[in-house]
Amino acid sequence: MKIYSLLLICILCLSACVSTPPITVESLHEVADFPVGTSVRMNEFKKDPLTRALQQYHFDSLTTGSDMKMHKVMPTENGYYWKVIDEAVAYTQKHEQRLFGHNLIWHSSTPSWVVKKARQNPQWLDGFMKEYIHTYVGRYKGVVDGWDVVNEGFATKGAGYRTDTIWYQTLGPEYIEKAFRYAHEADPDAILFYNDFNIERDLEKFNSMMVMVKDFQARGVPISGIGFQMHIRMDIPNEVIAHTLKQAAATGLQIHLSEVDIIFNTHDDSRGGGIENHRQLTEEMKLAQKKKYKELVQMYREIVPSEQQYGITFWSFTDRDTWIRRFFNMIDWPTIYDDDLKPKPALDGFLDGLRD
Ligand code: 9MR
Numbered sequence: 004m005k006i007y008s009l010l011l012i013c014i015l016c017l018s019a020c021v022s023t024p025p026i027t028v029e030s031l032h033e034v035a036d037f038p039v040g041t042s043v044r045m046n047e048f049k050k051d052p053l054t055r056a057l058q059q060y061h062f063d064s065l066t067t068g069s070d071m072k073m074h075k076v077m078p079t080e081n082g083y084y085w086k087v088i089d090e091a092v093a094y095t096q097k098h099e100q101r102l103f104g105h106n107l108i109w110h111s112s113t114p115s116w117v118v119k120k121a122r123q124n125p126q127w128l129d130g131f132m133k134e135y136i137h138t139y140v141g142r143y144k145g146v147v148d149g150w151d152v153v154n155e156g157f158a159t160k161g162a163g164y165r166t167d168t169i170w171y172q173t174l175g176p177e178y179i180e181k182a183f184r185y186a187h188e189a190d191p192d193a194i195l196f197y198n199d200f201n202i203e204r205d206l207e208k209f210n211s212m213m214v215m216v217k218d219f220q221a222r223g224v225p226i227s228g229i230g231f232q233m234h235i236r237m238d239i240p241n242e243v244i245a246h247t248l249k250q251a252a253a254t255g256l257q258i259h260l261s262e263v264d265i266i267f268n269t270h271d272d273s274r275g276g277g278i279e280n281h282r283q284l285t286e287e288m289k290l291a292q293k294k295k296y297k298e299l300v301q302m303y304r305e306i307v308p309s310e311q312q313y314g315i316t317f318w319s320f321t322d323r324d325t326w327i328r329r330f331f332n333m334i335d336w337p338t339i340y341d342d343d344l345k346p347k348p349a350l351d352g353f354l355d356g357l358r359d
Pocket of ligand 1: 072
């Protein structure tokens with residue numbers, strides 16, 4: 004009996020040590036004067052004490068990487084699935100973090116039953132969207148701080164709307180405006196974002212988005228922010244990023260860097276479309292990435308007026324968990340923590356950018 008008790012104590016001590024090693028770097032959100040967040044995948048996250056400890060230490064905002072999308076909220080026509088979202092709410096409330104809602108309408112997370120039904124009966128889609136947004140945003144009114152109302156509504160490359168989506172095909176570009184109006188009706192205080200990728204570097208795409216944003220502002224469509232996903236690459240020129248950030252900030256809207264990571268390799272934005280120019284992360288590359296993170300944070304702080312700084316959110320904060328490897332099927336090291344959950348120079352770069 005004694006031996007067993009001793010063993011149990013040893014195991015408990017060991018697991019306590021493993022789960023909470025001392026964190027020796029400064030806390031990002033404590034140094035920042037705007038919210039700093041990360042995305043997490045709730046099911047893995049809740050079973051991972053070390054990642055949770057780091058998350059609680061560094062961040063005061065949380066986005067779920069997948070759990071709040073339509074294919075998770077309404078996988079079938081039979082009803083809503085709130086369980087994991089409620090867990091995210093409980094977690095953020097317990098740890099005094101902001102919960103960000105990603106996302107309401109996205110071509111890529113529209114469940115197949117919705118596509119099928121809209122094809123059979125186009126009249127149905129608008130009413131469905133209204134009910135979905137009213138129910139969902141209404142349920143988390145005052146709890147979810149802000150929403151990506153429409154995600155990636157513009158074409159992958161160049162000018163114009165994304166047309167390969169049931170929303171555009173059925174309702175025309177007006178689906179975007181409708182989604183904002185429905186979200187605002189459900190929670191008039193929620194901060195409502197249009198969110199997209201490559202808008203910091205593809206000027207045609209950025210300009211298309213800006214035409215829409217300015218039109219919304221002129222007509223009183225309730226948009227409150229622009230989300231730059233900011234999945235960038237080491238060689239994206241700072242001048243281009245600064246230019247787009249400046250134009251976006253001139254709207255007076257909130258600016259969220261909503262899915263930040265910085266890669267070395269290249270890809271063509273399609274699943275499996277990665278090109279591995281780099282197979283190993285050298286010391287030189289780590290330092291270059293540190294500099295790029297610092298410059299990104301500096302640009303955000305210098306260009307976006309403080310009252311418009313909604314915050315910076317990482318899209319996973321460890322190389323172990325990055326979506327880049329899975330989606331593009333290639334190696335890369337885009338984040339601030341390495342595969343062993345050790346801080347990288349990139350983390351110091353981010354802190355330097357916050358301090359300078
Ligand atoms: O990183 C997310 C991944 O875990 C999900 O499986 C995937 C589908 O829901 O979405 C990924 O996140 C995407 C985000 O929602 C929108 N911008 C691009 C992100 C990476 O694909």
